[in-house]
Amino acid sequence: MHTRRTHRRTRAGATLLAAVALLIPGCSSGTTTHTTNTANSVAKEPAALTPLPGSTPAALTRYYAQKPVWRDCGTPGFQCATLEAPRDYAEPSKGDVRLAVTRKKATGPGKRLGSLLVNPGGPGGSATAYVQAYAGIGYPEAVRARYDMVAVDPRGVARSEPVECLDGPRMDAYTRTDITPDDAKETDALVAAYRTFAEGCGADAPELLRHVSTVEAARDMDIVRAALGDRKLNYVGASYGTFLGATYAGLFPHRTGRLVLDGAMDPSLPARRLNLEQTEGFGTAFTAFAEDCVRQSDCPLGGAGTSPERAGENLKAFFGRLDARPLPTGDADGRTLTESLATIGVIAAMYDEGAWQRLREALTAAMKENDGAGLLFLSDSYYERDAEGAYTNLMFANAAVNCLDLPPAFDSPDEVRRALPDFRKASPVFGEGLAWASLNCAYWPVKATGEAQRIEAKGAAPLVVVGTTRDPATPYRWAEGLAGQLATARLLTYDGDGHTAYGRGSACIDTAINTYLLHGTPPADGKRCS
Structure with a gap:
């Protein structure tokens, strides 16, 4: 990860x-x-990273002596x-x-x-x-x-x-x-x-x-x-x-x-x-x-009073259904929403609470309307996959x-x-x-x-x-x-x-x-x- x-x-x-x-x-x-490497093992404290010498080695002098040649790079205000x-x-x-x-x-x-x-x-x-x-x-x-x-x-x-x-x-x-x-x-x-x-x-x-x-x-x-x-x-x-x-x-x-x-x-x-x-x-x-x-009101994982544990069980059950039968997405390349892609889509939305509404909408479409397009979009954005594949x-x-x-x-x-x-x-x-x-x-x-x-x-x-x-x-x-x-x-x-x-x-x-x-x-x- x-x-x-x-x-x-x-x-x-x-x-x-x-x-x-x-x-x-x-x-x-x-x-x-x-x-x-086990998580529960007793481990020695790792050594500290050793600083490098303050002087520049002779073999690296030419790299440290470089002067960048700046050029326009197509983004207003920026040079490359x-x-x-x-x-x-x-x-x-x-x-x-x-x-x-x-x-x-x-x-x-x-x-x-x-x-x-x-x-x-x-x-x-x-x-x-x-x-x-x-x-x-x-x-x-x-x-x-x-x-x-x-x-x-x-x-x-x-x-x-x-x-x-x-x-x-x-x-x-x-x-x-x-x-x-x-x-x-x-x-x-x-x-x-x-x-x-x-x-x-x-x-x-x-x-x-x-x-x-x-x-x-x-x-x-x-x-x-x-x-x-x-x-x-x-x-x-x-x-x-x-x-x-x-x-x-x-x-x-x-x-x-x-x-x-x-x-x-x-x-x-x-x-x-x-x-x-x-x-x-x-x-x-x-x-x-x-x-x-x-x-x-639009939460597909449960209504008011549903515990986070129960909401998680509902999501896990949905992943299980996808494992057996992926959902259609309308993707131009014919991709369906698999358990792995859906999981990535959900995890991606955990990075910013500003994405929670979009995630609710994507989960609602997938869980209630058999439409995996929203979760596939989140997954593609996460993987940095463009529309051309x-x-x-x-x-x-x-x-x-x-x-x-x-x-x-x-x-x-x-x-x-x-x-x-x-x-x-x-x-x-x-x-x-x-x-x-x-x-x-x-x-x-x-x-x-x-x-x-x-x-x-x-x-x-x-x-x-x-x-x-x-x-x-x-x-x-x-x-x-x-x-x-x-x-x-x-x-x-x-x-x-x-x-x-x-x-x-x-x-x-x-x-x-x-x-x-x-x-x-x-x-x-x-x-x-x-």
Whole structure:
């Protein structure tokens, strides 16, 4: 599953700029030194990420000396450039990776504060597309006046040498794969789907696939910082972008400026623990949705007085019916609504409470009118599938980064089966599917190079870590965990629903973050907003 920035002003539904991937591995962080991967095991505390030397190695000098050649890139107010980074930092002479960068210069008035890099999450979300579509106009005017708004697509993502795995028709088949196998035949089909996906990715870019880790992407950001002429990196990262930003701070603490880490991930957790806790996060989000739904006259999961547990049972029963008999959707390619697609559609809407009405309408049409079009739309938006059947590389990059950053959550279907009780307890509605979704890195063509690790970033300027109490994709405890590791972190809490907090309607949150970005004054540690 992945974590991405969502914002109700970017797109319909859960914005669906950022969501989860059930046939893609769980959201990942650094590297694991735990003695075992089981969720209930006693584990050693992981080691801390070691900062890099302050001086630039001679082999990297030419990368740090780059000057971007800016050109018009078709989006009003924005310029684009291409920078290079070594494909392999251990052996820079082995080749380069081209990084796509975009910026919108500070508008004024007021003294320019430098560049503000923005990353919407993923891994796999296009930062350049995000900043051009939203951040260049949607960020507060005062922030845009003082900062150049800048984004770089991480290596392997979007315009930065994107990893590709499957064409549209094969991706359609992949997204329809049954993620709650009932017998050996269905289990074999799921494993075959994972293998096909992995083989496709491996065939596309076998060398690049070994070098798309979060650590390498963070090192790329330091090259971008230098090319922009900034002494320190100022940054707003959401969802997975918090892990990318925290990794930068851990590697380059003395080059770290004003960092906002919104919807934080905990880099000290191994993959299975991350996936289990994220499953619990989606369970919490569904409870909030169900409590709201049964108060509405059009709720298809039950009327007034229906408990969230009963609403969940009704939804689970509906998924079961789809497993046996998918619904028509009117799709031009003849696609029907399967259990897997419907589950994705529901989960996508958990990212933003602004999508709850659309979800009620889609569920009503499916459950009462046998029309799966609404849920299919939510699923397609989540997967970034367009009307012509083409997919962006979001899901491909998501798997490539996650499977490199951490050893797999599970090594075999038998391990998944043994863990099912824990996942069902975490979310009776989504737990089974999310457990099986955690299997696919077991078949990845490249061995993980990362492990779970604490990030301390000793010596960095004050950093702001933001957590939302009922965040489905990055549970609040992860923000607490990251803030507890970072030596200079200030934890800012939003008591609310949805994924991430900045720019989602809380004046308290926005004021605290804007004050920090503009004046360098962080909020008091432990400040809470609603």
